[in-house]
Amino acid sequence: MTPLLQNLTRDGRWIPWLFVAFFLVIFTVNGIMVTVALSTWTGLTTQSHYRDGIEYNRRLAAVERQEALGWDVAYSSQTLEGGTLDFAVAVTGSQGQPLYPDRVHVAFVRPTSEGFDSSHVLQLRADGRYGIFVKLPLAGIWDARVTVEEHGRRHQSSQRLFVAQ
Known part of the structure; x- marks a missing residue:
């Protein structure tokens, strides 16, 4: 065994490198998932979401008129x-x-x-x-x-x- 490996094994200096490797894997997977999530769906179901929010009460009144028709x-x-x-x-x-x-x-x-x-x-x-x-x-x-x-x-x-x- 080489002297470098003997020192790492005996002193336990390899343990911090396990933590570094663990977090590198986590950050890589999270980065891939965020990239896929942002590139596949816009999240918007309507192009006029702001106007739809402002006209909410008018839509409720229209529903009441529709129900009154029977x-x-x-x-x-x-x-x-x-x-x-x-x-x-x-x-x-x-x-x-x-x-x-x-x-x-x-x-x-x-x-x-x-x-x-x-x-x-x-x-x-x-x-x-x-x-x-x-x-x-x-x-x-x-x-x-x-x-x-x-x-x-x-x-x-x-x-x-x-x-x-």
């Missing part, structure tokens, strides 16, 4: 052959009567990734429901955000759905 929006979705989604919406009024609004709109939003969202206007079907056949680009979880408009009144709701391929 509309019921029922969804149905089915994945057909080839991954095509049959999405339909039935709208009923406060007394349970079917409503035929001026416009029914759906936005399909992928909650786990950006760049795949799509927006569609639903068409009235023979059975009184509004619907669309759409091929979404990815299988999995989607949020269907439906907006119903009738004579200047608006009802917004959302439904989480699973699309098989």
Whole structure:
């Protein structure tokens, strides 16, 4: 054994180097994790977060107006052959009567990734429901955000759905 190794082993001078090595590993792993975290997701779910915060009370009033309408929006979705989604919406009024609004709109939003969202206007079907056949680009979880408009009144709701391929 060389004299240097004998001195390190006998005197215990190698123990502080274990602490240095330990903390170097910790700092390296933390640095990698911070870099990955900052480069993969912005953390923002909306581009107008400041304005949304200021308009919070106005949004609460809109929710109260929507609830006062008494509309019921029922969804149905089915994945057909080839991954095509049959999405339909039935709208009923406060007394349970079917409503035929001026416009029914759906936005399909992928909650786990950006760049795949799509927006569609639903068409009235023979059975009184509004619907669309759409091929979404990815299988999995989607949020269907439906907006119903009738004579200047608006009802917004959302439904989480699973699309098989």
